[in-house]
Amino acid sequence: MLKKTLPLVIFSFLSFHHSHAQLFSKKKNKSKSEVSDTKPKPDKNGIKKYSDVIKEGSKTDDGLFKVHLVGDDHYYEIPFKMLEKEMLWVSRISQLPNNLGGGYVNAGSKSNEQVVEWQRYKNKILLRVKSYSNIADSSKAISKSVKVNNFEPILFAFEIKAFSPDSTAAVIQVDPLFTTDVVAISGMSSWLRKRYKVKKLDQSRSFINSIKSFPENVEVKQDLTYDASEPPSFAATGTISLQMNQSMILLPENPMTPRLNDPRVGFFTVSQIDYGSPELKADEKQYIRRWRMEPKDAEAYARGELVEPIKPIVYYLDPGTPENLRKYIKQGIEDWQKPFETAGFKNAIIAKDAPTPEEDPEFSPEDIRYSVVRYVASTTRNAVGPSVSDPRSGEIIESDIIWYHNHLRSYRNRYLLETGAANPSARTLDTPEEEMGEMMRMVIAHEVGHALGFPHNMAASYAYPVDSLRNGEFTQKNGIAASIMDYARYNYVAQPGDENIRFVRQMGPYDHYAVNWGYRWLPNVTDPTQEKGVLDTWVLEKGNDPKFRYGKQSNRFDPQSQTECIGDDTIKASTYGISNLKYVLPNLPSWTSDKTNNYDDLDELYGELIGVYNRYVGHVARNIGGVFETIKTPSQKGSVYAPISAKEQQESMVWLQKNVFDTPKWLIDTSVLQNIDHSSYFENLRRVQSRQLNQLMGIETLGRLINTETLDGEQYGAYQMLSDLRKGIWKEAYQNKSVDLYRRNLQNTYLERLTELLLDEHSASYNVETSDVKALAYGELKALQSTLKRAKNGNINAMTKYHYENTIAKIDSALDE
Structure with a gap:
């Protein structure tokens, strides 16, 4: 078997959609088979003799299709028995320039997968994309509606160049498919095109590298070169070159018996809408994704x-x-x-x-x-x-x-x-x-x-x-x-x-x-x-x-x-x-640094330590407004959703005040920081605290607290949580104490977030304007304003007094808007 090398093509990931009316049928529609098996007569409308197209000396690779290399031209010889057979087409990047996609696109990355069929229409061979999103049993009348309302796209159309000597196959030239910019099999997705300002595919620098045919699949490698204003590397060339691999594999004639998904067990799934279901609606079916596993004995x-x-x-x-x-x-x-x-x-x-x-x-x-x-x-x-x-x-x-x-x-x-x-x-x-x-x-x-x-x-x-x-x-x-x-x-x-x-x-x-x-x-x-x-x-x-x-x-x-x-x-x-x-x-x-005699690893590890700490405190913050989800069916005892107890939420608030909002000064280790950072210690801590404030004062968290309090008056509610949070973060104002830099940063961040709740906050889950959220934000600002007006006259240092006066002015401005 002769083999050739081909460049790869990347695909943007496509969902599988299929309106084929007969999902698990073992036999093809009779009329289709009759059309496919009809031996065509030679036609003078551009169709040549086989020997005039596949010339002597051509290189042929036999497999699922015969693949011919005639000079620089590539031909598929598609048996009529392979028409309307479902095939999975997978596009992957084979080679790529450095840093394409910021490092998350690589050799082997899949850009698309789709089901296709080769079909004949008059003197053309069509490559059509199939879909299984919408289905119905072909014996039911509704299958006709499914078909006409889910018309499947033609990916490419080829002129028949010749018929095989025994008239059982059609010969088409496939170079145009692989050397033009066909988006459905391209590795250059829309976001990559936008990011690198891709102008067009340069066909003069794009070509088929190889085509190999195997018994159940055909593999194509293609080199594609694009003109781009801002390529990820080799900027002076204004060029992005990719090698793509296009895989086309014959799907099983008899599909594996699927297994219905159960949300209580975790599996990736494929979904279909069955319009032939006896349910009084289009019935969504989900099947788990799994390998075919059958015993030898x-x-x-x-x-x-x-x-x-x-x-x-x-x-x-x-x-x-x-x-x-x-x-x-x-x-x-x-x-x-x-x-x-x-x-x-x-x-x-x-x-x-x-x-x-x-x-x-x-x-x-x-x-x-x-x-x-x-x-x-x-x-x-x-x-x-x-x-x-x-x-x-x-x-x-x-x-x-x-x-x-x-x-x-x-x-x-x-x-x-x-x-x-x-x-x-x-x-x-x-x-x-x-x-x-x-x-x-x-x-x-x-x-x-x-x-x-x-x-x-x-x-x-x-x-x-x-x-x-x-x-x-x-x-x-x-x-x-x-x-x-x-x-x-x-x-x-x-x-x-x-x-x-x-x-x-x-x-x-x-x-x-x-x-x-x-x-x-x-x-x-x-x-x-x-x-x-x-x-x-x-x-x-x-x-x-x-x-x-x-x-x-x-x-x-x-x-x-x-x-x-x-x-x-x-x-x-x-x-x-x-x-x-x-x-x-x-x-x-x-x-680290004592061993390496440089501070690179120390700097990297300190940054990651802050991230680890952030995760630990974030785990506790999730308790506030937290709801347990235990996926069940009605036959099982207990509810699917159960809010965390008020006691545990209150304990979590106390823990967060102690471990996050009371300045975690142990993180300010001068033996580390004075060797890796010249000034931003306070900002590193503010970012950690800000993240947790955004979680606690997030619109979704507040919405859950309001909801669970409505269902159960003994629950930890939004008013109680915000009151506890305010009293902890502004505790110096209640204790007549001065406020240091770290706490002032935290308090300013709190005020910014509370003002956003009053003026700017929106939610995809519920109507914030008609909820209690803005009333709560207004009330908390008024309560804080009143407290600070008293506290600014206490026995505090000048910086704290300025801080309180500035905060009062900001609250006045927010309340006036």
């Missing part, structure tokens, strides 16, 4: 034996992966073997080195047949786990894990800051390789989890009691959260002297539960509704155990679903965490 599987899947999930390591990291990446991939064993499969997921060119000259990381852990030479600190799925069923076809080179530095820094007090081996810039490898292994396992269909589960870190995280035996067995899919990276609760502690996250019981729920094979299921009862039973069995609870990352009001948080008591956990930071900060110079 169904009888042994039914007996409860571990059985290998017919097709295991295989990840290849990027050939550019550093040698010393490969074993940790493989371990992170294969850590999911144990959860799959819970679902009855052995060797379900396997890690392999990429074949060498000698072993397989056709191997390419961009080939959609292969899932790859891509190692990206980039200063970005991140890792991601995207995947590509069949929109008809949710079947995951392929995924690429992307690891950015500098990401380990983030983990080293966090390891030092969050565990250094209790963990002597973290007190260095040269973290032992095995410990860094363990961290990388867990990050890879987390990203593979995404690629298996699992979103973040932010409730998993709330499953364990805080003090159990100080117990060596417990942490070694259970880790620090119930799932690897939470953002619970390190054990920041453990204190100096605690022994045998596990500090790094690991796989947890929820991961086994979720894999079993999503991947366990149930025989004789041909319709997803047939297994709904069994799946519901599995959820109910675990319904009251917090280890198996799912919490959405998008939740902004639930204290049990927070990022970077561990333990079931945020006040206690954050108290432990801050205690550890107080140990770490004064030791930072001896762990």
